[in-house]
Amino acid sequence: MLSDAKIRAAKPRDKAYKLTDSHRLYLLVKPNGSKLWKWNYVYDGKQKTMAFGIYPMVSLVNARAKRDDARALLDEGKDPSVVKKLRIEANLEAARNTFERIAREWHENAKSQWARIHADDILRSLERDVFPAIGSLPISELTPPKILEVLKPVEDRGAIETAKRLRQRISAVFIHAIAKGIAEKDPAEKLGAVLKPLRKGRQPAITDLGRLRQMIDDAEQDYARPITRLALRLLALTAVRPSELRGAYWEEFEDLNGEEPLWRIPATRMKGDLDRKSEIGGEHLVPLAPQAIDVLRALWPLTGSGSLVFPSNRHGHRPMSENAIGYLLNRAGYHGHHVPHGFRAAFSTIMNEWAERHGKKHDRKVIDLMLAHIPKEKVEGAYNRAAYLDRRRELAEIWASLLTETLPSPVALIQRPTKATGQFSRRRIPTEAPTGFQFPQLDRHISPSR
Structure with missing residues (x-):
């Protein structure tokens, strides 16, 4: 048996020799x-x-401990040398499988399901906020505290929603790694509970005109029901609340064949308190630009036989899903950048900036009326709902011209793919509105109880 004293006392000789244990x-x-x-x-x-x-x-x-471990493997029928080599290879492979390497592999594998702009946004967020901190570390060795070290600086700069999306993306990378046998667990899975809750406030909106046009074009090129695409276009043109658009009835539209087409949204469907909803004449008046009439003209062959302008796909007597337009924007890559309600902020910002340069004295007040904002004074509110109607129509037409300058005709949206597989709508609608088209009389629709 060896001892430390014997080992230290051993001197080199001309030839190698053994000291046995x-x-x-x-x-x-x-x-x-x-x-x-x-x-x-x-x-x-x-x-x-x-x-x-x-x-x-x-x-x-330590040498005796290594020997005992090897003997235990031998008793199990395993070759200790082979097991050692496999462990070394596994460690080397783990070191090669860094978080960045696996994250890029996950992104490349998944990006076909996203719009290009959304795929680019995901990769940029990882490159900016994640890779510098943990990109070079083996993914199998990352722990929840280490992942939290990545998310907290993002949260601390006020980007709470971004931090939450990053956690989801990191978690998706780990799920990919687990499926490939590279990692055993997802250390990001439970971290959502310790991040700060989202503050309620202004909803995300694109307020730059060029980016707004691009967003509408991207969304309209994505797969969707033709009715959903047309709903998105009319929502952008009118800047009404999404709930008011979804619940629109054909009978609410007036003079569609005339020179002063109007959408009269009943007070009962407007946002506001019970007093507002019970007022006589408390409806919201929306002057319609020619571009909005074009949307309704494209819609008429699809939904004109019913009462609702935007019915549900499954139940014609119910409005379309409240999530349909939002999902379309998300699929096009604008999650967190723009929501359906954001068209109101876009209209307000862009038109108020336009009014600063080209507008008239009361245009700011008119723009506010077009958004159906309720003044504090009830008397003023009752008066203003019908005020400045001619100027509201002018501004609606200016807004529509600015917004649709680079966009295709609404009728062209009908023939675009309805599903991710590229399936096209079965309805064969001309890509141009028929010459001399006239809306039938809309008073034949029976007003449903609501």
Whole structure:
């Protein structure tokens, strides 16, 4: 049996020699003075030798522990040398499988399901906020506290929603790694509970005219029901609340064939208190630009036989889903950038800026009326709902011209794909409105109880 004293006293000789310990462990003393731990064993009838390291880096106690671990593997029918090599390879592979490498692999694999702008946004967010901190670390060694170290700086700069989206994306990368056998668990899974809750406030909206046009065009090119695309276009043109658009009835539209077309939204469907909803004449008046009439003209062959302008796909007597337009914007890559309600902020911002340069004295007040904002004074509110109607029509037409300058005709939206597979609408509607088209009389629709 060896001891530390015997090992330290061992001097080099002209030839290498062994100092033996128990169970075939020995120390090989070489002529240059180095001392190497070795262990002999038999596996599958063959004599084999395994190295345990250099003394004193590996002490006598550690060498015996390595020998005992190897003997335990041998008892299980495993070759300790092979197991050691596999562990080394696994460690090397784990080091190669950094978070950034796996994240880019996940992104490349998943990006076909996203719009290009959304895919680019996801990768940029990882490159900006995640890769610098943990990108070079093996993904299998990352822990919840380490992931939280990535998310907290994003949260601390006020980007709470971004931090939550980053956590979801990091979690998706780990799910990909788990499926490939690269990681065993998702350390980001439970971190959503410790991040700050989202503050309620202004909803995200694109208020730059060029970006707004691009967003509408991107969404209209994505797969959707033709009715959903046309609903998006009319929502952008009128800047009404999404709930008011979804619940629109054909009977609410007046003079569609004339020179002063109007959408009269009943007070009962408007946002406001019970007093507002019970007022006589408390409806919201929406002058319609020619571009909005074009949307209704494209819609008429699709839904004109019913009462609702935008019926549900499954139940014609119910309005379309409240999420339909939002999902369309998300699929087009604008999640977190613009929501259906955001068209009101876009209209307000862009038209108020336009009014600063080209407008008339009361245009700011008129724009506010067009958004159906309720003044504090009830008398003023009752008066203003019908005020400045001619100017409201002029501003509606200016807004429509600015917004649709680069957009296709609404009728062209009908023939675009309705599903991600590229399936097209079965309705064969001309891509141009028929010459001399006239809306039928709309008073034939019976007003439903609501």
